[in-house]
Every structure is written in structure tokens, then in C-alpha cells.
Amino acid sequence: MSLPRYVRLVEVSPRDGLQNEARPVSTLDKVRLIEDLSAAGLKHIEAGSFVSAKWVPQMAGSAEVFALLSRQTDVIHSALTPNLKGFEDALAAGVREVAVFASASEGFSRRNINCSISESLERFLPVMVSAQRHGIRVRGYVSCVLGCPYEGKVTPQQVSSVANELIDMGCYEVSLGDTLGTGTPEATRKLIDAVTGRIPRSKLAGHFHDTYGQALANIYASLLEGIEVFDSSVAGLGGCPYAQGASGNVATEDVLYMLTGLGIETGVDMARLIAAGQRICKVLERRNGSKVAQAWQPV
Numbered sequence: 669m670s671l672p673r674y675v676r677l678v679e680v681s682p683r684d685g686l687q688n689e690a691r692p693v694s695t696l697d698k699v700r701l702i703e704d705l706s707a708a709g710l711k712h713i714e715a716g717s718f719v720s721a722k723w724v725p726q727m728a729g730s731a732e733v734f735a736l737l738s739r740q741t742d743v744i745h746s747a748l749t750p751n752l753k754g755f756e757d758a759l760a761a762g763v764r765e766v767a768v769f770a771s772a773s774e775g776f777s778r779r780n781i782n783c784s785i786s787e788s789l790e791r792f793l794p795v796m797v798s799a800q801r802h803g804i805r806v807r808g809y810v811s812c813v814l815g816c817p818y819e820g821k822v823t824p825q826q827v828s829s830v831a832n833e834l835i836d837m838g839c840y841e842v843s844l845g846d847t848l849g850t851g852t853p854e855a856t857r858k859l860i861d862a863v864t865g866r867i868p869r870s871k872l873a874g875h876f877h878d879t880y881g882q883a884l885a886n887i888y889a890s891l892l893e894g895i896e897v898f899d900s901s902v903a904g905l906g907g908c909p910y911a912q913g914a915s916g917n918v919a920t921e922d923v924l925y926m927l928t929g930l931g932i933e934t935g936v937d938m939a940r941l942i943a944a945g946q947r948i949c950k951v952l953e954r955r956n957g958s959k960v961a962q963a964w965q966p967v
């Protein structure tokens with residue numbers, strides 16, 4: 669299959685990135701990060717999540733973040749919502765797009781959202797109904813698509829079955845999450861092959877954590893399989909609190925560098941993106957996890 673001309677990047681650092689940071693980040697710093705990312709040209713930014721503050725304290729201020737964001741018609745600011753309560757809180761905060769998140773493995777589902785896979789899918793149904801009534805688009809995630817921290821191996825069939833359910837209930841797109849970052853390109857290829865048995869490629873996205881340094885290779889394998897949407901996180905921020913040792917998503921700067929080298933457009937400006945990553949790393953007093961940001965020499 670030939671490579672696409674354009675790739676849509678979904679920037680997840682304000683959510684997937686910051687949810688895993690031990691150090692508290694102020695609402696103003698979160699808003700500044702999101703505004704910096706949109707100034708760099710990112711058109712879809714996952715800006716927060718409406719989950720239990722007891723479970724993920726860093727996301728507790730998501731309503732305040734949404735209240736302060738400047739509304740741009742050409743930028744989607746989305747939020748994670750695990751159930752109807754989260755969805756209603758998101759709605760009250762003015763969120764216009766949400767994501768529900770399920771797991772391909774029972775062990776991770778229990779640890780992450782305290783219920784089985786089928787219970788989680790049941791909890792999403794009223795979210796879908798209410799979202800449709802309010803004209804809100806819903807994205808779906810499947811976690812642990814290439815391995816689970818509690819169960820080890822996950823088969824492509826397990827992933828495909830959960831992804832099908834999410835599409836059938838009305839998600840416009842399903843993002844396949846390698847939460848642990850253990851996947852390799854051949855496993856990625858087999859996974860996409862299985863999932864596209866019923867779901868068109870245009871409704872799939874890739875979400876690769878870079879724990880084992882395989883994320884760019886997995887994105888390249890996905891591109892060759894016809895996937896055109898990828899989630900990434902500036903400066904490689906983040907991880908998942910329920911996947912011990914998992915590092916952040918692949919760095920947006922590194923994905924952009926690879927895509928540019930492949931002649932693929934994204935609409936994102938590298939210098940501004942790097943500046944956004946450097947600024948938040950300074951706030952977090954953390955090393956920038958993007959190799960490109962470390963090596964970048966402005967021309």
C-alpha cells in the first residue's frame with residue numbers, strides 16, 4: 669500500500685502526558701500547553717479527562733481547563749469520559765468531543781476502570797445516547813492491544829472484538845493503544861490485519877507508547893497498512909498510571925520529523941512544537957523525551 673499524503677495527529681500530552689506526572693501542574697500551565705500546541709498547528713488536542721480525582725488526581729482540574737481555553741472552531745479539544753457521570757461533567761464544562769476507553773484485556777480493565785470489559789461497554793451505552801442527543805462526537809480507545817501488564821499476551825481477535833463493539837455503538841474512530849509499548853512492527857501489522865476484517869482503515873488510529881523504543885517503527889508499519897491517524901505526545905510526556913513502567917506516547921516532534929521525511933503533510937510547525945515541549949518540560953523540571961527536540965538545530 670502507498671503512503672498517505674496527509675496524516676492527522678491527535679495530540680494527547682495534556683491528558684495522557686500530564687495524567688502520569690507526579691508533580692502538580694497548574695491550570696494555567698495546562699492551558700498554556702494546549703494553546704502552544706494549537707499555535708503549532710495541531711487541530712485535535714485531548715485536553716483533559718473527567719475521571720475520579722481519587723484515581724487520577726492530575727486530571728482533577730479538567731473543567732477549569734476547558735473553561736479557560738479559547739474556542740477555536742478549527743481545533744477540537746476533547747476529553748476522556750469513562751461513564752455517564754464523566755460525560756455529564758464534560759458536557760457541563762462545554763466539551764464538544766469525548767472519548768470512551770475500553771481494554772482488550774480483563775486484567776487492565778479492572779485495574780484501570782474498576783470493571784470488566786463487558787461492564788465498561790455497558791457503561792458507554794448511555795454516554796453514546798446522550799452524546800448523540802447533544803451532537804457530540806465520540807472517539808473510542810482500546811488499550812493493551814499488543815500486550816497487557818497483568819495478563820501478558822493479547823490476541824488480535826480480543827482487540828478486534830472490543831473495537832467492533834465500539835464502532836457498532838457509534839464511535840466515529842477507534843484508537844488502538846499499545847499501552848505498554850511492547851509491540852513490534854510485525855505484531856502491529858497482524859493486529860491491523862485482524863481489526864480491518866470489519867472496520868475500515870479510515871476509522872482506525874494508532875496510539876503507541878514508546879517504552880521499548882518501537883513506536884516510530886510501529887507507526888511506519890501502520891502507515892504501510894493504510895492507517896492515517898496517530899496519537900502522540902509532545903516531548904514524549906506521560907504514560908498510564910495503571911501500566912507500571914510504561915513510558916509516554918511517542919513524541920510528537922519525532923513523529924513529525926519522520927512524517928516530513930516521508931513527504932507526508934500534517935500542518936504542524938516543528939519550531940513551535942519544540943518550543944511548546946521545551947516550555948512544559950521546564951514547568952515539570954523534566955528532561956525532554958523527544959530525540960528530535962534534543963537534537964534540533966534551527967536553520
Ligand code: HMG
Nearest residue numbers: 718719720723750753754780781782809811812845847908
Ligand atoms: P469506581 O470507583 O468504580 O466508580 O470508579 P463508582 O461508580 O463505584 O463510584 C465511586 C465514586 O466515584 C462515586 O463517588 C462516584 O460519584 C465517583 P462517591 O459517591 O464515592 O463520592 N465517580 C466519578 N467521579 C468523577 N468522575 C467520574 C466518576 N465516576 C464515578 N467519571 C472510574 C470508576 C472509571 C470513575 C474510576 O475507575 C476512574 O476514574 N479510573 C481512572 C481511569 C483513568 O483515567 N485511567 C487513565 C486513562 S486511560 C489510559 O491512559 C489509556 C489510553 O491512553 C490508551 C492507551 O494508552 O492504551 C486512553
Ligand code: MG
Nearest residue numbers: 684845847908
Ligand atoms: Mg495512552
